[in-house]
C-alpha cells in the first residue's frame with residue numbers, strides 16, 4: 001500500500017521545538033502499516049512520538065488521522081495508544097483489569113471489556129497471569145500486558161517507544177515475536193521508535209530514519225540496507241559508505257581515492273561495500289585487479305566470530321578479518337597496511353533522490 005495513496009490514515013508534518021531542538025518531520029502511513037522511526041540518540045524520535053500522542057505541542061505543520069485534524073485534540077481524547085519501554089501499568093490493577101481498561105475507555109461494559117481483555121491475554125500467552133498484579137510479572141510479561149492493553153483499545157494510531165529496550169536478550173526475542181504477530185494484524189497505523197535496526201527490520205514495513213530532527217532516509221528495509229544515504233545508516237547496516245563523483249565504472253571520492261565499481265554511474269553518487277569485502281595486506285598486492293589503497297590501523301575490536309579493523313587513509317574504512325589473519329597482520333594501532341576491495345563487491349548508486 002502506498003503511504004500517499006487513497007489508504008493514507010496518518011498524514012503528518014510535525015514541526016515542534018524542545019529547548020533549542022527543532023523537529024521538522026513529515027510522516028505518512030497507510031492503514032495497517034508499521035513504520036519504524038530509527039535514529040541516533042537525541043535525533044528527535046521521542047519528541048515526534050510525543051507530538052503524535054498530544055503530549056508535546058505542534059508549533060506548525062499538521063497532524064491528520066483518518067482525515068480528521070488531531071492537533072487541537074487533547075491527549076486523552078485521541079484515538080491513540082502508547083506503549084513506553086518501561087510499561088506503565090496500573091500497579092493496583094490485575095493484568096486482566098489493566099488490559100480491560102482500554103476497552104472500558106472505548107465504552108464497553110465491565111464484563112464485555114474483561115472478555116475482550118481475556119482474549120488479548122490469551123493471544124499474548126498470559127492467561128495464567130490474568131489475576132497477577134504488575135509487581136508479580138516479569139519484565140517480558142509486563143511488557144506484553146502493556147501491548148495487550150494498547151491493542152485491546154483498537155487505536156487508529158499505536159505508538160511504541162522502544163517497547164523492547166528494557167528487556168533482556170531472551171525475553172526480547174519472545175516479546176518481539178509476539179509483537180510481530182500482533183502488529184501484522186493491527187488495522188491501524190503503528191509507529192515504532194527504536195534504536196535497534198533489527199527491531200526495525202523485523203517489525204516494520206517501512207523505516208524512517210531521523211537525524212537532528214529531520215528525515216534523512218525512508219524506505220523498506222531492503223532498500224535502506226542496500227542503499228544507505230548517511231554515515232549513521234551505513235554504520236547501522238554495517239557498510240562502508242562514501243560519496244563521490246561517478247564516471248562510467250569509476251568513482252572519485254572526496255579524499256581523492258578512485259574506485260572501480262561494477263555499476264556504471266555518472267554524477268554525484270554513493271559507493272558502499274561491506275567490511276567483509278575488504279582484504280588487508282602488509283604490502284601493496286601486485287598485479288591485483290582490485291581497488292587498493294594505503295590504510296593505517298586506527299582500532300581493532302571483536303565483532304562476533306571475526307575482528308573488525310578500523311582504518312584511516314584516503315578513505316576511512318572498516319574491514320572484517322578472521323582472528324588468524326589478524327594475528328598474521330599484526331594489527332597494532334598505527335600499523336601501515338594496504339586495503340583492497342573487488343569492483344564486484346561494491347555498489348554504486350545516485351546520491352540524489
Ligand SMILES: Nc1ncnc2c1ncn2[C@@H]1O[C@H](COP(=O)(O)OP(=O)(O)OP(=O)(O)O)[C@@H](O)[C@H]1O
Pocket residue numbers: 018019020021039040041042043044045046047048195
Ligand atoms: N525534557 C527536555 N527538555 C528540553 N529539551 C529536551 C528534552 N528532552 C529532549 N530534549 C531535546 O530534544 C532533542 C530530541 O530528543 P528526543 O528524546 O526526541 O530524541 P530521541 O531521538 O528520542 O533520542 P533517544 O534515542 O536518546 O531517546 C534532544 O537532543 C534534546 O536536545
